[in-house]
Structures are given as C-alpha cells and as structure tokens.
Amino acid sequence: MDTQQTPADADAGEDFAFDVLAQRCPSRPVLEHITGRWGSLVLIALREKPARFNELRRRVGGVSEKMLAQGLHALERDGFVAREVHSTIPPRVEYSLTPLGSQTAEMLWELIMHLEYAMPHVLRSQQSYDAAASAEA
Amino acid sequence: MDTQQTPADADAGEDFAFDVLAQRCPSRPVLEHITGRWGSLVLIALREKPARFNELRRRVGGVSEKMLAQGLHALERDGFVAREVHSTIPPRVEYSLTPLGSQTAEMLWELIMHLEYAMPHVLRSQQSYDAAASAEA
Incomplete structure (x- = not known):
C-alpha cells in the first residue's frame, strides 16, 4: 500500500503490505490515533470497562472535551472503539x-507498564543529561 | 509522583508510583516521546542497527531535519537513545x-506489527463508518 520506495522497504526484511516507516502508508495515521497524545490514554482508560463520555473524561486526567471527542471519533472510525446508544430517556451513549x-x-498497557517501571531510570537520565548540558554551557 | 487525585488512581488497582492517566505524572511526556509522531518511528528505525543522522532521516520517510533532531534529543535525554561521537576526521556521530x-x-515493534496486520480490518472499518456518515447526511 505504499507508492514510494524508501530504504525502509529494503531494510525491513519483513514481508508486509503496510509499512509505518514509509511516508504515505495508510497505517501511519492509524498509529498516531492509537499512540497519540490522547488516543493511547483513551484506549487504556477503556481497558477495564466501558464508559460514558463524561466518565471517560474524568478517567483521562487533563483531556479537554474537544480532544476527547476527536480522539473517540478517530478510534471509532478505525474500529478500535464501539459507540453504543442505549434507547433510554435520555439516551445513554x-x-x-x-x-x-x-x-x-x-x-499499549504493557508498553505503559514498562515505561512506568522505567521512570526512575528515565528521570536519572534526564538529570544527568541536563547537568552535562549546563556544565558545557 | 502525582500531586493530583484522579479517579484513575482509584480505578487502576495497580500499585505504581507513576500513572500516565494522571495529568501531572512525569511519565506522560515520556510516553509522548516514545509514541509520538516521530519518536516511535525513530525507535523502530534504530531497532535493527545504529545509524548516523542522515541515514536515519532516510529510514524514517517524511521526517524533517528539525523534527528528527528534536525527537533524537528528547529520546537521548530520556535515556532511550545513545549518541556516540567517533573521533574520526570529520567526526562521525x-x-x-x-x-x-x-x-x-x-x-513498539510488536504493537506496529499488530497494527500493520490489522490494517485491512481498519480500512474496512473506515469505509463503513464513512458510508454510514454520508448516508446520514
């Protein structure tokens, strides 16, 4: 599904029709939906149980109404999230x-657990990087 | 490492000092570095073997010089990427x-393989979503 030859095609050594390293591959925007700023957190927040919009907004700290709506829309269109309207009065979505x-x-959960576990290491790395940078300055 | 109580803290049911669902957790920017638009692709591109800047730029289709430099900088500071200067003439980085x-x-590679494998399903989902949306309009 890629119209452009890139070195990645030759390097990958894997036979896939889709290749996120290739600029025009349609998998790339989808990767951004699931790993982007809010997409990944929405997927994680829905992992335990379904939720209504406002409940989800509370679970994902700091997300705006607009960003959550956009993220849900993209994830629904891509087939990761299902939106169900229950015909109660008022309707419950x-x-x-x-x-x-x-x-x-x-x-994503495994990746995030790995990251949270690695955070002390990451913070130490940031500190020594910043110390070296200010020593150079 | 979170100063804000969110429902996620109560829901998670896991005992972690870091929580990406919490707005001010320092793990959140790090998650964005490794999963963001270019960070994930840079990590994947370096997965097989080390690379110099321009080689990396060719591997990651479509990345600008500025974006690649920023992405590498963040990944180096977080401790995911090492930058080595070989003292040749001219120096090789x-x-x-x-x-x-x-x-x-x-x-990330597993996640991306999963995604590339799922892409036919994702494209079908996008098509039926768009067809339903235009039927409603």
Whole structure:
C-alpha cells in the first residue's frame, strides 16, 4: 500500500503490505490515533470497562472535551472503539473497546507498564543529561 | 509522583508510583516521546542497527531535519537513545538504542506489527463508518 520506495522497504526484511516507516502508508495515521497524545490514554482508560463520555473524561486526567471527542471519533472510525446508544430517556451513549481495540489496549498497557517501571531510570537520565548540558554551557 | 487525585488512581488497582492517566505524572511526556509522531518511528528505525543522522532521516520517510533532531534529543535525554561521537576526521556521530531503548523498541515493534496486520480490518472499518456518515447526511 505504499507508492514510494524508501530504504525502509529494503531494510525491513519483513514481508508486509503496510509499512509505518514509509511516508504515505495508510497505517501511519492509524498509529498516531492509537499512540497519540490522547488516543493511547483513551484506549487504556477503556481497558477495564466501558464508559460514558463524561466518565471517560474524568478517567483521562487533563483531556479537554474537544480532544476527547476527536480522539473517540478517530478510534471509532478505525474500529478500535464501539459507540453504543442505549434507547433510554435520555439516551445513554456508551463507549467500549472492540476486540481489535482490546488487543491493542493490552499491548499499549504493557508498553505503559514498562515505561512506568522505567521512570526512575528515565528521570536519572534526564538529570544527568541536563547537568552535562549546563556544565558545557 | 502525582500531586493530583484522579479517579484513575482509584480505578487502576495497580500499585505504581507513576500513572500516565494522571495529568501531572512525569511519565506522560515520556510516553509522548516514545509514541509520538516521530519518536516511535525513530525507535523502530534504530531497532535493527545504529545509524548516523542522515541515514536515519532516510529510514524514517517524511521526517524533517528539525523534527528528527528534536525527537533524537528528547529520546537521548530520556535515556532511550545513545549518541556516540567517533573521533574520526570529520567526526562521525552515531545514534543507537540503549538497553532501555531496545526493550521499548521491541514493544513498539510488536504493537506496529499488530497494527500493520490489522490494517485491512481498519480500512474496512473506515469505509463503513464513512458510508454510514454520508448516508446520514
């Protein structure tokens, strides 16, 4: 699905029709939806149980209404999130993970657990980097 | 490391000092560095072997010089990427993954393989979403 030859095509050594390293591959915007600023946190927040919009907004600290709506829209269009309207009065709209969304959220969860575990190391690295940079200045 | 109580703290059911769902957790910018638009692709591109700046720029289709430099800087400061200056004439600067960067790149690689594998499903989902949206309009 890529119209451009890049060194990545030759380097990858894997036979995939999609290649995120290739500029025009349609997988690239989808990667951004699931790993972008809010997409990943929305998937993680839905991992445990479905949620309504405002509940989800509370789970994901700091997300604005607009950003959450955009993120949910992209994830629904890509097939990671299902939006279900329950015909109560007033109608109740609930968001949940599809099977694909659920698999993806598990992988993101592992990545995030790995990151949270590594954070003391990351903070030490940042400190020594900044100390070296200010010593040079 | 979070100064703000969010429902996520109560919901998570895991005992971690860091929590990306909490707005002010220092893990959140780091998550963005490794999963952001270019950070994830740089980690993936360095996964096979170290590279010099221009080589890396060719591997990651579409990245600008400025974006690549910023991404590398953040990943180096966080301790995912090592920058090594070889004292040749002219000096040769090479970027490689640290052990932490390598573990992280493996997890991103799995996520990306999962995504590339799921892409036909994602494209079908986008098509039916768009068809439903235009039928409503």
